[in-house]
Amino acid sequence: DTGVSQDPRHKITKRGQNVTFRCDPISEHNRLYWYRQTLGQGPEFLTYFQNEAQLEKSRLLSDRFSAERPKGSFSTLEIQRTEQGDSAMYLCASSLSGASGNTIYFGEGSWLTVV
Amino acid sequence: AQSVTQLGSHVSVSEGALVLLRCNYSSSVPPYLFWYVQYPNQGLQLLLKYTSAATLVKGINGFEAEFKKSETSFHLTKPSAHMSDAAEYFCAVSDPNNDMRFGAGTRLTVKP
Secondary structure, three states: OOOOEEEOOEEEEOOOOOEEEEEEOOOOOOEEEEEEEOOOOOOEEEEEEEOOEEEEEOOOOOOOEEEEOOOOOOEEEEEOOOOHHHOEEEEEEEEOOOOOOOOOEEOOOEEEEEO | OOEEEEEOOEEEEEOOOOEEEEEEEEOOOOOEEEEEEEOOOOOEEEEEEEOOOOOEEEOHHHOEEEEEOOOOEEEEEEOOOOHHHOEEEEEEEEOOOOOEEEOOOEEEEEEO
16 A cells, blocks of 8 residues: 555646646545645545546536546646646545545645746 | 534644644534644645544544534544644545545644
């Protein structure tokens, strides 16, 4: 069990550029989540996948945001035409469905700074 | 819709003193409740969780929490604070589909 890994850990980009984050979940986990966290706030749900299917998307996920999990393993979160308001930490998490109250395990997060 | 409210965005205690971080939940179904800790520039680490078994839940690092349905609360406690406990703590609630929602967090400061 190597845990949830995210890459890159930090990204500084200019406004208007596109950025992509990658998440590798715990290998046997079939659910994968993306959250966004800004300073002084708790994580806000963005979207989640069960296997390769994207089952829920928050209204926070504007059309500039897209997430994929093509083979049901790793996932990518792309932000197009970044804005300063996108500056935040993007957290990926994974869990195993099938039993209620399953623990969601988080990665270390990917910090995005838009300048 | 389910939600949690954490009372107090900042809590300061002296080393060795009792830690009490408050969390109240709202849920239309029997909830699953969690406490996570976050150290600076890191992700969230699970402290403990309640999944309808024992109402008093023991977690890592000496923390425990008690589920009180009548009060819709799930407060986190630790008898004696240590300097290493200084961090941000998040209460979270999920439904049987693992749809998890977090509180705004409580920053714990431990004074020497």
